[in-house]
Amino acid sequence: MNVPFLDLKRQYASIKQDIDDAIREVIESQTFILGKQAESFENNFARFNNAKYCIGTSSGTSALQLSLEALGLSGSEIITVPNTFIATSASITAIGATIKFVDVDPRTYLMDLNALEKAITPKTRAIMPVHLYGKMADMESLEKIARDHGLLLIEDAAQAHGATYLGYKPGHYGKVACFSFFPAKNLGAYGDAGACITNDETIAEKLFMLRDQGRKKGEKYKHEIEAYNQRMDSIQAAVLDVKLKHLGEWVKKRREHARYYAENLPGWVKTPETESIKRDAFHLYVIKTRERDALQAHLKKDGIQTSVHYPIPLHMQPAYSYLNIPEGTFPVTEQNSREILSLPIFAEMTEDELKYVCDSVKRFKP
Ligand SMILES: *Cc1c(COP(=O)(O)O)cnc(C)c1O
Numbered sequence: 001m002n003v004p005f006l007d008l009k010r011q012y013a014s015i016k017q018d019i020d021d022a023i024r025e026v027i028e029s030q031t032f033i034l035g036k037q038a039e040s041f042e043n044n045f046a047r048f049n050n051a052k053y054c055i056g057t058s059s060g061t062s063a064l065q066l067s068l069e070a071l072g073l074s075g076s077e078i079i080t081v082p083n084t085f086i087a088t089s090a091s092i093t094a095i096g097a098t099i100k101f102v103d104v105d106p107r108t109y110l111m112d113l114n115a116l117e118k119a120i121t122p123k124t125r126a127i128m129p130v131h132l133y134g135k136m137a138d139m140e141s142l143e144k145i146a147r148d149h150g151l152l153l154i155e156d157a158a159q160a161h162g163a164t165y166l167g168y169k170p171g172h173y174g175k176v177a178c179f180s181f182f183p184a185k186n187l188g189a190y191g192d193a194g195a196c197i198t199n200d201e202t203i204a205e206k207l208f209m210l211r212d213q214g215r216k217k218g219e220k221y222k223h224e225i226e227a228y229n230q231r232m233d234s235i236q237a238a239v240l241d242v243k244l245k246h247l248g249e250w251v252k253k254r255r256e257h258a259r260y261y262a263e264n265l266p267g268w269v270k271t272p273e274t275e276s277i278k279r280d281a282f283h284l285y286v287i288k289t290r291e292r293d294a295l296q297a298h299l300k301k302d303g304i305q306t307s308v309h310y311p312i313p314l315h316m317q318p319a320y321s322y323l324n325i326p327e328g329t330f331p332v333t334e335q336n337s338r339e340i341l342s343l344p345i346f347a348e349m350t351e352d353e354l355k356y357v358c359d360s361v362k363r364f365k366p
Pocket residue numbers: 059060061062084085087088130156158159179180181182192193194
């Protein structure tokens with residue numbers, strides 16, 4: 001048997017007619033940027049997250065950059081984590097702010113709140129937690145820390161569509177939450193797309209202008225500010241609007257698969273905590289073992305595709321050599337980069353496939 005890490009063809013097959021119709025409608029209308037498809041998706045995605053505003057963008061990266069700029073954070077110091085995709089930190093540099101990394105908690109792999117409090121300086125103006133793997137950070141504590149120190153909170157929710165924390169979706173505690181619709185994400189477009197979620201009308205208006213050449217919604221020739229072209233394409237919005245109807249059910253499936261893994265993987269594999277299975281969106285199912293490389297090779301021989309998120313911590317990337325952060329500075333992130341392994345997980349996975357993966361892990365002799 002071959003088990004792919006992710007099989008988007010199965011997802012397409014299950015919604016083909018609706019997707020094809022939605023794309024054809026855009027082509028027949030011959031309007032390709034924003035338009036009624038983006039408006040509809042923005043309304044629906046705002047509602048899905050119980051938020052007031054959704055601003056569709058050209059990618060998750062642009063959602064992050066525009067949010068930091070809308071909040072006026074240029075020139076400030078922003079705290080985030082080194083175990084994330086580089087877009088999180090690169091968006092900080094892109095708007096002329098400074099990155100400050102803090103390590104993660106060994107239990108959740110999310111921002112370590114003690115390390116965070118120690119890292120805050122008078123120059124710090126914002127905290128950017130990442131809801132990595134689809135697990136939301138401890139937003140109540142983060143909001144308290146942010147409030148105590150007068151800091152802004154921006155959520156990188158690029159992997160957390162459908163995740164909740166105390167019943168709240170991303171964007172409730174943070175000033176803005178940023179999503180990516182990169183095709184492999186829990187909610188994926190057929191190309192690049194992203195979105196910002198906020199409850200703040202002023203920030204929403206700023207974001208609408210920043211993504212669209214400084215124009216207010218509905219304006220054509222009047223530009224309030226100099227800005228960017230980082231709008232959402234109509235075809236992407238149409239695809240996302242079709243898929244959004246299934247997102248709840250797809251996330252539920254991911255949780256069922258996560259439970260299967262938790263119950264059927266052997267004891268020597270460290271699996272994600274099960275207490276929050278009903279809240280996490282399981283964009284990735286990440287296990288941990290000292291024998292990571294050997295286990296990955298063993299699974300590959302059995303036809304099982306796995307991946308590592310992420311093998312090189314950001315502070316050890318060539319791109320960040322200028323920060324001069326020595327190895328050993330963020331021990332949890334560094335150990336994880338050597339020991340974590342992402343197993344296949346997607347809504348359409350079958351129980352046979354899940355069993356095959358678990359049996360293969362059981363056959364592995366560490
Ligand atoms: C995917 C991702 C991004 C970037 O999103 P793009 O749509 O690829 O620009 C940012 N942060 C995290 C944590 C991601 O996983």
